[in-house]
Amino acid sequence: MISHYLRPALFVSHRHPAVMIGIALVCCFVISAWLGSEILSPVTMWHTLNNPESVMRTLILEWRIPRVLTTFCVGACLGMAGVIFQGVFRNPLAEPHLLGSASGASVGAAIALMMPALFPGPFFLPIMAFAGAWLTTLLVVSLARVARVESGFGLILAGVAIAALLAAVRGLIMLTLSDDAVSLQVILSWTLGGIQTPTWQEFFLFMLLTIIGFILCHRLARGLDILGLGSDTARNMGLDVTRFMHRSVLIAAAVTALAVVWGGLIGFIGLVIPHMIRWWLGPRHHRLMIYSALASGAALMVFDGVARSIMPPAEIPLGLLTALLGAPFFLFILTKEARR
Amino acid sequence: MSTHIIESRKIHASAGQKLLLTDINLSVPQGQFVALVGPNGAGKSTLLKLLSGLVYADSGEITLSGSNIARMKPAEISALLSYLPQRSEIYWNYRVSDILEIHSATDSLSLTTAHAVFSAYDHAKAFDIEQLIERQFKTLSGGEQARVLLAACLISSPSILLADEPAAALDVSHQLQLLKIIKDRTSDGLTAIVVMHDLNLATRFADRIIVLNNGKIQMDGASREVSLSPALDHHFDVYFQRLSHEQQTILVPDFHSARPADELASTSKSTPESSLIPSPPLPETLLSVR
Numbered sequence: 001m002i003s004h005y006l007r008p009a010l011f012v013s014h015r016h017p018a019v020m021i022g023i024a025l026v027c028c029f030v031i032s033a034w035l036g037s038e039i040l041s042p043v044t045m046w047h048t049l050n051n052p053e054s055v056m057r058t059l060i061l062e063w064r065i066p067r068v069l070t071t072f073c074v075g076a077c078l079g080m081a082g083v084i085f086q087g088v089f090r091n092p093l094a095e096p097h098l099l100g101s102a103s104g105a106s107v108g109a110a111i112a113l114m115m116p117a118l119f120p121g122p123f124f125l126p127i128m129a130f131a132g133a134w135l136t137t138l139l140v141v142s143l144a145r146v147a148r149v150e151s152g153f154g155l156i157l158a159g160v161a162i163a164a165l166l167a168a169v170r171g172l173i174m175l176t177l178s179d180d181a182v183s184l185q186v187i188l189s190w191t192l193g194g195i196q197t198p199t200w201q202e203f204f205l206f207m208l209l210t211i212i213g214f215i216l217c218h219r220l221a222r223g224l225d226i227l228g229l230g231s232d233t234a235r236n237m238g239l240d241v242t243r244f245m246h247r248s249v250l251i252a253a254a255v256t257a258l259a260v261v262w263g264g265l266i267g268f269i270g271l272v273i274p275h276m277i278r279w280w281l282g283p284r285h286h287r288l289m290i291y292s293a294l295a296s297g298a299a300l301m302v303f304d305g306v307a308r309s310i311m312p313p314a315e316i317p318l319g320l321l322t323a324l325l326g327a328p329f330f331l332f333i334l335t336k337e338a339r340r
Numbered sequence: 341m342s343t344h345i346i347e348s349r350k351i352h353a354s355a356g357q358k359l360l361l362t363d364i365n366l367s368v369p370q371g372q373f374v375a376l377v378g379p380n381g382a383g384k385s386t387l388l389k390l391l392s393g394l395v396y397a398d399s400g401e402i403t404l405s406g407s408n409i410a411r412m413k414p415a416e417i418s419a420l421l422s423y424l425p426q427r428s429e430i431y432w433n434y435r436v437s438d439i440l441e442i443h444s445a446t447d448s449l450s451l452t453t454a455h456a457v458f459s460a461y462d463h464a465k466a467f468d469i470e471q472l473i474e475r476q477f478k479t480l481s482g483g484e485q486a487r488v489l490l491a492a493c494l495i496s497s498p499s500i501l502l503a504d505e506p507a508a509a510l511d512v513s514h515q516l517q518l519l520k521i522i523k524d525r526t527s528d529g530l531t532a533i534v535v536m537h538d539l540n541l542a543t544r545f546a547d548r549i550i551v552l553n554n555g556k557i558q559m560d561g562a563s564r565e566v567s568l569s570p571a572l573d574h575h576f577d578v579y580f581q582r583l584s585h586e587q588q589t590i591l592v593p594d595f596h597s598a599r600p601a602d603e604l605a606s607t608s609k610s611t612p613e614s615s616l617i618p619s620p621p622l623p624e625t626l627l628s629v630r
Contacts, residue, residue, distance in 0.1 A: 090431040225442045230429025235394050237443070238418030283432035 017281055021294050028298040032068045033060065035305030037312035067197045071304040072297035073210040074195060074263035075273075077255040079296025080217040082270025083289050084252040087224035088245050089141075091155055092275065092333055096133070096256040097267030099159040103166040104136025105129040105253075105260035106191055110170050113187055130257035136162060137249050190264040193319020195304055198262070206262055213255040214293060220248050221286035228283065266319045268326020269296050275333065345370045345500060345531050346391060351400035353386055360386045361555045364400070370499070373526045374533045375546035375563070379576055382552040384535045385426060388502045391533065392423040404500065422493040424503040426535075428485060430477055436488050437473045440464060443492040467491035467521065483514035490518060494525065501525070501532040508537065519545045539580075539591045543567040551575050564589055 048056045085094035096102045108128035144155040226234045273296040307316045344367040351364035361383045389395045402409040464470045507515040536542045549566040551559035553575045567589045579594040
């Protein structure tokens, strides 16, 4: 009898998602740490890590591992932002890149990078990125609302239009304000998507912010579940829909800004991974949030490893690689939605 | 303190220049099954949304259990009242168990506890939708979806149910099943205001019928009284033949008669040619009370 009652609860665990995502995380971490401009065999890697005198060991521990972990956090932030945007707007195409949030964050970050003297200090860049992401998302949503197209492709069209405008603004800022102190090449590669390699202290700060972001995002899960039942039902169930949407967009913009500050513009991860998790585990948001964050982080670790190792010593911009996978998937979702 | 669980006083509501509801005064005691009927565009759905706090009136006051709805928090209204919308807006591919669990859980953490699962399964059993629990909502038939949505609405044991045409698009058997569930719950203290289009079902199940037309309450009374009143014909712009069978009044639209509005127009024009096609004779087993 009890087993009958608990069948739905056990339904997911039949597929052992926690175990599977755990194995995937470990595998992706090892692969990403293994890949790079110099690919060592597992035996050499083992010997290198056990040799305290090795330069390669220092390189792996001080450079590659923090970078891989940072990549995981960037992916997790993008996955969470994708889940929130899709849930809030009930639009399967919504994600930070397509809604223009990431472009807004990049413009904010570009201003901060080009004019560091404006507000000297370590928090100027993340604050500007957050402000850019938030204001852009509000602008896109308002435009879609005015045009009464917020629930369909119109939202995405508004996002793409604003993203194109912001790309031009970013280009202008870079051309007019760049000087010897700021390398255009660095900013350009950052806008194409590329993970910053932090020190361990910087990584721990980023990880802390990501964990706070995760807690805030996961607290939205019930609201997103309720919103999926329809606005009227959500209101009747005690959800202040307008306030919830504003809060959700604010939090999604914050985690998008975090991802942009450390990873530049990386598209489609926030679109593809939440969809795959939804197909695997269903649409309930508390599960979706956790597993999308973990799976997005795991996937981005592998992408970053590939980006580092294809054309050594150069790196392929990470944003280009994710777009190669994401764009066909976007078209797939687009045609699927058009048939609905 | 008032004994009425729902009260509205001098409610006026409009959308832009269009007046939707005028001078709505309503008092509903606990445990009453009220059928809200009227022609399309009469303002039934608007009134239901006003009573559930989803939209606000231009003027007037609505109280739920003695509290002014305008001053109640969404969570307070939610604890008291369940609203079943006319059309399901469920977006994601939720399973039936998901929908029941989301309705039964009170916070984010309890979603994963056995409590929500137990509650969902117990409730599914009570509503005879146990066999649907693992299915995706969107794959269900209209009747199954209606039963699931009603079960979800009642899972938190609200004091008030406001349902907007829950029986629409259902076959007769499912209509009866659904309304019987609501009727049974009203015996246990649930107050239900249900928008209905089938006057016979309204007469059969409701304790009271409110007829809304042109944004005003035109008739309000016990089901049998309202269904027997000739004024009903004018509000629906159709003549009904009233048949009595086993103490039930059955309303049959008289397709052979002119519409009351046409008749009125022809009378005012004094057209001598206007003629009424006589109604066919009623079966002898039934007694016309018209």
